[in-house]
Amino acid sequence: MAKQTFVIVGAALAGGKAAEELRQGGFDGQLILIGAEPERPYERPPLSKDYLRGESERENAYVHPGGYYGEHHIDLRTETEVTAIDPGAHTVTTSGGEEISFDKLLLATGAEPRRIPVAGADLEGIYYLRSMADCDTLRERLQSGATVAVVGAGWIGSEVAASARQKGLEVTMIDPLDVPYENILGAEIGAFYRDVHAQHGVRLLLGDGVESFQGNGRVQRLQTTGGETVQCDFAVVGIGVVPRVQLARQAGLEVDNGIVVDARLTTSSPDVFAAGDVANAWHPFFEQHIRVEHWANALNQGPAAARSMLGEEISYDRIPYFFSDQYDVGMEYSGHTPSWDEVVFRGDREGGEFIAFWLHGGRVIAGMNVNVWDVNDKVQALIRSRRTVDRAALQSQDVSLDELAGSAV
Numbered sequence: 001m002a003k004q005t006f007v008i009v010g011a012a013l014a015g016g017k018a019a020e021e022l023r024q025g026g027f028d029g030q031l032i033l034i035g036a037e038p039e040r041p042y043e044r045p046p047l048s049k050d051y052l053r054g055e056s057e058r059e060n061a062y063v064h065p066g067g068y069y070g071e072h073h074i075d076l077r078t079e080t081e082v083t084a085i086d087p088g089a090h091t092v093t094t095s096g097g098e099e100i101s102f103d104k105l106l107l108a109t110g111a112e113p114r115r116i117p118v119a120g121a122d123l124e125g126i127y128y129l130r131s132m133a134d135c136d137t138l139r140e141r142l143q144s145g146a147t148v149a150v151v152g153a154g155w156i157g158s159e160v161a162a163s164a165r166q167k168g169l170e171v172t173m174i175d176p177l178d179v180p181y182e183n184i185l186g187a188e189i190g191a192f193y194r195d196v197h198a199q200h201g202v203r204l205l206l207g208d209g210v211e212s213f214q215g216n217g218r219v220q221r222l223q224t225t226g227g228e229t230v231q232c233d234f235a236v237v238g239i240g241v242v243p244r245v246q247l248a249r250q251a252g253l254e255v256d257n258g259i260v261v262d263a264r265l266t267t268s269s270p271d272v273f274a275a276g277d278v279a280n281a282w283h284p285f286f287e288q289h290i291r292v293e294h295w296a297n298a299l300n301q302g303p304a305a306a307r308s309m310l311g312e313e314i315s316y317d318r319i320p321y322f323f324s325d326q327y328d329v330g331m332e333y334s335g336h337t338p339s340w341d342e343v344v345f346r347g348d349r350e351g352g353e354f355i356a357f358w359l360h361g362g363r364v365i366a367g368m369n370v371n372v373w374d375v376n377d378k379v380q381a382l383i384r385s386r387r388t389v390d391r392a393a394l395q396s397q398d399v400s401l402d403e404l405a406g407s408a409v
């Protein structure tokens, strides 16, 4: 039988790890990994943390060593954009006009920053942070004594604000919510992070938005909807991301908040798969479609899609997980919380070493450990157990999480 060709569009974490898994899983056909960026696959978390601050080497961010792709006969094509896919004809077309036939295709096209639609948004000195190139530009601006306006107190904005403070910049962070992450994590955790930033000298304008950016060719200040004027040398906008679904949509694949896939990570076309930030995947545990915009999902879902491409009967059911580092506050979060009844805390909330649990119908549906380590697996086990938990026991450090999950030996 002739050797097959598998094509992966998107050469970042999900795509890079999928290619690795295909080779490890014994795929010996042609494997083409196509990416629009000039870089080989890399991980983005350092771009708002140590790499942004100049504390880690660029090399540490890459998914594989430089020689990896050649050694594994992975045809990595960087600076190449796929402009169209045709699931029926089994072809992809590149920006260079090349048409490539595939037997199976993985779409790992990720997400891109949401642009801010206000007056002056096209002034120079207003930055978004997604790529290594974005980060390299921003690194140059992170000079002590400069003033930065950070628009959006989500994960990217918060981490950039923290890194900028650590580099000695004056930081104002603006967000329409009353506390950071209020919509996804609630008021208590939001207040905790608000206080962390305030304690580190960030000026917070919460419950406020950006009306306009102003300046003479280059941003010099912004005007908030609440009537404040914020002077700045530059601004960083982090107001969320949107999944890159254009190729899928044009090809007629089902798209709804990302590319819709089943638990096998198959799209509405049987030989086309999707993984990572772009995939809105059926989650067998939570029994709904979930699109996860986090590192661990790209890391694990890419390889899962690869196994599915190889014909394995997979069912991707990992509990969504993410982490964030801001100043000396590290956290891990697992779960999924479209809605919840209450948040229960265990540990030292004032001292910033605690675990928060989101409860729905008496069950733990999510948990976040803040500066408490080696517990996130137990939090996940508790979620998976679907056990009704006693609130007091959840709060008490004397009752182990294993016991609550029914997995104590």
Ligand SMILES: Cc1cc2nc3c(=O)[nH]c(=O)nc-3n(C[C@H](O)[C@H](O)[C@H](O)COP(=O)(O)OP(=O)(O)OC[C@H]3O[C@@H](n4cnc5c(N)ncnc54)[C@H](O)[C@@H]3O)c2cc1C
Residues within 6 Å of the ligand: 009, 010, 011, 012, 013, 014, 015, 034, 035, 036, 037, 043, 044, 045, 046, 047, 048, 080, 081, 082, 083, 108, 109, 110, 111, 112, 129, 130, 131, 156, 244, 247, 275, 276, 277, 278, 292, 293, 294, 295, 296, 298, 321, 322, 323, 324, 325
């Ligand atoms: C600054 C920053 C910090 C982060 N920190 C954390 C963190 O601390 N914790 C956490 O859990 N998550 C974090 N994340 C999120 C995490 O990085 C993403 O979830 C992850 O990058 C998703 O990987 P992906 O491979 O699915 O997509 P992406 O990383 O978005 O990569 C998709 C790739 O596809 C390419 N592409 C798109 N369309 C085409 C096309 N038509 N042709 C060719 N190539 C194409 C793009 O150029 C891109 O390189 C962070 C993200 C950023 C930006």
